[in-house]
Amino acid sequence: MDMGSGIKDLNRILRIWELRKEVYEKEKEFIQKCMSTSDSSGSLDYSSERVTGGKVKLDMAEGLIRLQKLDSHIHLHNETIKNYKEIIDKIKSNMKQLEGIDYKVVYLRDVEGKTLEEIADELGYSVIWIKKVSAKNKKLYT
Incomplete structure (x- = not known):
């Protein structure tokens, strides 16, 4: 991704x-x-x-x-x-509308620069689950 x-x-x-x-x-x-x-x-x-x-x-x-x-x-x-x-x-706007937890986590983490804890709070998932989702969708740039 x-x-x-x-x-x-x-x-x-x-x-x-x-x-x-x-x-x-x-x-x-x-x-x-x-x-x-x-x-x-x-x-x-x-x-x-x-x-x-x-x-x-x-x-x-x-x-x-x-x-x-x-x-x-x-x-x-x-x-x-x-x-x-x-x-x-336009790309950011379209990315925000994508469905699925994977897309949302990657968008919030890589584009908006949010922490995994902030993402978990915003999406209503546990921090452990967001960490798993984040881990399987590697960060391409640091």
């Missing part, structure tokens, strides 16, 4: 997408800072080298192109994250 592992795998994939989105957002902030470096008069000095004083001056056109690409990536990641969350919610 690997229902709980499917949810956990999807949650791990979701977390990866969220981390990748964070990287794109940080890169976007960095590019915006590089584009806004200017002297005190508010204008850029295009006659000097692009790298001065440890600060990178980024050409406006190049910066805008990179920002548009990053915005596209961030939008894609937002949509994918939203889709994964919807899928996870």
Whole structure:
């Protein structure tokens, strides 16, 4: 029985997408800072080298192109994250409706993270019986 592992795998994939989105957002902030470096008069000095004083001056056109690409990536990641969350919610909802003690114990133990004692109280079975059911339906991830 690997229902709980499917949810956990999807949650791990979701977390990866969220981390990748964070990287794109940080890169976007960095590019915006590089584009806004200017002297005190508010204008850029295009006659000097692009790298001065440890600060990178980024050409406006190049910066805008990179920002548009990053915005596209961030939008894609937002949509994918939203889709994964919807899928996870649908799976959880369907798993809750499954019949049988085995399914319920695995769901409560692996998805909701409840202890065997809590599961026994919730389902109205003895702790010993829930331990037997849990033991025959091994936990795939710890």
